[in-house]
Amino acid sequence: MLVRIVAAGVNRADALLRAGLYHRAGRPPLVPGAEAAGVVVEVGEGVTGFAPGQRVMGLDGGTSSGFYAELAAVPATHMVVLPDAVDLTRAAVLPVAWLSAWYCLRRLARVTKDDTVVVKAAASGVGTAAVQIAAEAGARVIALAGSAEKAAWAGEFGADVTVDTSAHPDDAEVEEVLRLTDGRGADVVLDTVGGGAFGRSLREVGHGGRVVALANVALEPSTVDTRDFYPKNASILGFQLTNLQIHGYDPRPDLRELAERVAAGGYRVPIEAVVALEEARAAHERLERRDNRGKIVLAVGPDSGK
Known part of the structure; x- marks a missing residue:
């Protein structure tokens, strides 16, 4: 049409x-x-x-x-x-950032009220959507953002805890996530960054957890140590929206539900x-x-x- x-x-x-x-x-x-x-x-x-x-x-x-x-x-x-x-x-x-966050958390990671969810780049379009979607599911949400200002802003969308990653770079970020989860690691890590952040995501996820990778905005290779995830029986889930459609995904039911929830005032x-x-x-x-x-x-x- x-x-x-x-x-x-x-x-x-x-x-x-x-x-x-x-x-x-x-x-x-x-x-x-x-x-x-x-x-x-x-x-x-x-x-x-x-x-x-x-x-x-x-x-x-x-x-x-x-x-x-x-x-x-x-x-x-x-x-x-x-x-x-x-x-x-x-x-x-709604069709890109929100649909991506929705599909990754609801369909791939299957987030529930018993989960702790780490959202990276939580002040981005996908990030603010993911914080709200995970919070609506009843999960505990840890929002990571690249400045104190962005972290505080991400907190306005329902995150339980916010982390300024500029104050916790690289290994310190992993240590902070582990501290916030009493050493267990997160149930779900939504990696919207890629590059070096993906390796940290594997270290931040806990036993039986799920890491969902949906972007590489860092535009750099990710170095993965398999020992960071296979001993924990963790799952790595990939997502790319266009490729999903090419292989048969019909986005219309999910888009309709998202629009209805926005119309009802459930999401900002x-x-x-x-x-x-x-x-x-x-x-x-x-x-x-x-x-x-x-x-x-x-x-x-x-x-x-x-």
């Missing part, structure tokens, strides 16, 4: 795609933008459940040309109709800034400096707040 894009979420994958560093980047010209919200303009023959004028959100799924555009032709299987209570700006950032979706599409470069640069708290949204049309 054809969608008039109103708001597009800005993600690190967009910046990597622009730089030619993203693992699934094709040959230029490329249109970035993996998630967006907008209004249906036209539906293809045989498409049901959608009509022109409906407000929708969704993913490109690796098959469309990207959402940094005024119009996008998108498979109907990648889009869902929005509840009235969810505005297009917030909806535009922090938006740091809404900037014009023409300012995409500045948005990417801010993201690359890691200056942002919450998501950055590109406003493509005049209706982004509706």
